[in-house]
Amino acid sequence: MRAVVLDGPGPVEALRVRTVPVPEARPGWVRVKVAAFGLNRSEYHLRTGQASNPVFPIIPGIEAVGTVDAAPGGEYEPGQQVAAMMGGMGRAFDGGYAEYTVVPASAVVPVRTDLDWATLGALPEMLQTAHGSLHTGLAIQPGQTILVRGGTSSVGVAAAVLAKHAGLTVLATTRDPGRLAALREHGVDHPVLDTGSIAEEVRRIVPGGVDAALELVGANTLPDTLRATAVRGTVCFTGMLSDNWVIPDFYPMAVIPNGVRLTAYSGESSDLPAEAFQRYVDLVAAGELPVRVHRVYALDEIAEAHRVMANGEAIGKLVVRVH
Numbered sequence: 001m002r003a004v005v006l007d008g009p010g011p012v013e014a015l016r017v018r019t020v021p022v023p024e025a026r027p028g029w030v031r032v033k034v035a036a037f038g039l040n041r042s043e044y045h046l047r048t049g050q051a052s053n054p055v056f057p058i059i060p061g062i063e064a065v066g067t068v069d070a071a072p073g074g075e076y077e078p079g080q081q082v083a084a085m086m087g088g089m090g091r092a093f094d095g096g097y098a099e100y101t102v103v104p105a106s107a108v109v110p111v112r113t114d115l116d117w118a119t120l121g122a123l124p125e126m127l128q129t130a131h132g133s134l135h136t137g138l139a140i141q142p143g144q145t146i147l148v149r150g151g152t153s154s155v156g157v158a159a160a161v162l163a164k165h166a167g168l169t170v171l172a173t174t175r176d177p178g179r180l181a182a183l184r185e186h187g188v189d190h191p192v193l194d195t196g197s198i199a200e201e202v203r204r205i206v207p208g209g210v211d212a213a214l215e216l217v218g219a220n221t222l223p224d225t226l227r228a229t230a231v232r233g234t235v236c237f238t239g240m241l242s243d244n245w246v247i248p249d250f251y252p253m254a255v256i257p258n259g260v261r262l263t264a265y266s267g268e269s270s271d272l273p274a275e276a277f278q279r280y281v282d283l284v285a286a287g288e289l290p291v292r293v294h295r296v297y298a299l300d301e302i303a304e305a306h307r308v309m310a311n312g313e314a315i316g317k318l319v320v321r322v323h
Contacts, residue, residue: 003098004302007057009049012303012310015060015097023094023102027073030108032084035066036121036296037096038154039309039318041241046090047306050243054091062089063125064096065117066323068108075105083109083124083277085269097302099322107269113281118296120281122154122317127280128272129238129265130158134166137236137265138212142167145206149173149194149225150216150241151183154317157292159214160188162280165289171202171210173217182315186290199227209233218244223255231259238265241312292316 001022004015025031043060045051063085068076076082087107089095094102113120133155134140146163150156151172160172164187172183173194183191190205192198194217203209209230215222216239229235247255256262283289294314297305298321305318 001099002299003059003094004061004299005057006047006060009047012047012306014047015302015306017300017302020059020098022100025070025072025102028105029072029102030068030076030082030084030105031070031100031102032064032066032082032108033069034064034096034099034101034322035117036319036321037061037064038122038125039305039320040125041239041309043090044306044309051091055093058090059094059098059101060090061096061098061101062086062091064101065111065121065124069100071105073105076108076110081111081113083111083120085109085124085128086267087269097299097320109269109272109274109277111274111278111281113285115281115285118319118321119284119291119293121319121321122291122293123281123284124272124277126154126158126317127277128267128269129155130162131276131280132267132271133214133236133238133265134159134162136267136271137238137263138214138234140166140168140212144211145169145171147171147173147202147210147213147225147228148216149198149213149221150239151188151191152176152179152315153216153239153241154292154314155239156214156216157186157316161186161290164188165283168212171205173198179315186292194221196221197224199224202228212236214238216241218242219247220244222247226255226257226260226262229257229260231257232261234261234263236263236265294318296321
């Protein structure tokens with residue numbers, strides 16, 4: 001089979017398409033014939049040497065969609081549509097950047113849809129992260145206000161759309177004035193230009209601060225996001241688009257305003273129940289849940305896709321179509 005192999009951290013050219021043996025599935029694992037996969041910041045961190053405990057050489061990719069090719073344990077039927085995500089994919093063992101991938105059965109989520117593979121390929125990890133951040137990290141409720149910091153990222157777009165669908169008033173940020181209109185097109189009520197300090201602007205729009213805030217940019221903007229949040233409001237730290245992971249000399253009383261709650265979210269496939277994933281996929285298919293696919297690439301274009309991701313040029317999801 002053809003697969004993208006990464007021998008170790010390096011530039012985008014380090015992602016090389018090679019011919020490798022088709023992996024064998026053992027009981028408890030499922031071999032998936034990959035139709036498409038989405039790109040994620042996690043894979044950028046792997047390529048640039050920022051990932052923890054990677055195994056090299058490795059086939060990257062923390063998600064994929066396709067059909068079951070083999071399931072020795074009988075968990076799934078051959079030909080069944082599935083999504084695979086997390087569970088060690090692309091870090092502890094070979095992931096989804098390939099024509100076939102073998103993953104634990106626990107990392108597989110069944111799905112039934114007539115969506116094209118590229119659109120379906122954009123959904124698993126994006127929806128898992130957005131769903132978990134909103135419902136586990138923030139416990140959102142209809143009628144609340146929410147700030148999505150990092151609103152043009154794939155997870156940011158998904159979180160804004162899901163929050164809007166759940167009955168919240170949505171504020172979302174971008175550093176690019178030219179992308180404010182794109183946020184409006186996805187239903188964001190109040191696009192906000194991120195100058196690095198937005199708390200005052202957010203509180204101008206929502207006096208008293210927002211009820212919930214999703215931090216996708218990183219530790220460098222987290223203190224400002226906390227200042228934009230209301231007393232008894234919650235901030236969920238989920239993403240590090242800026243590659244800033246920690247606050248130096250963190251002193252909680254100086255960073256967290258009185259009465260503001262700070263949580264975090266990093267999840268697994270089990271955090272997105274099959275029925276929730278199916279519901280979201282059905283809403284996408286019905287046109288009720290907009291999904292932004294920035295561009296679909298071929299496997300041989302993986303280096304260019306990573307370059308676009310690294311430079312922050314995409315609005316929404318980058319997808320590679322395989323079979």
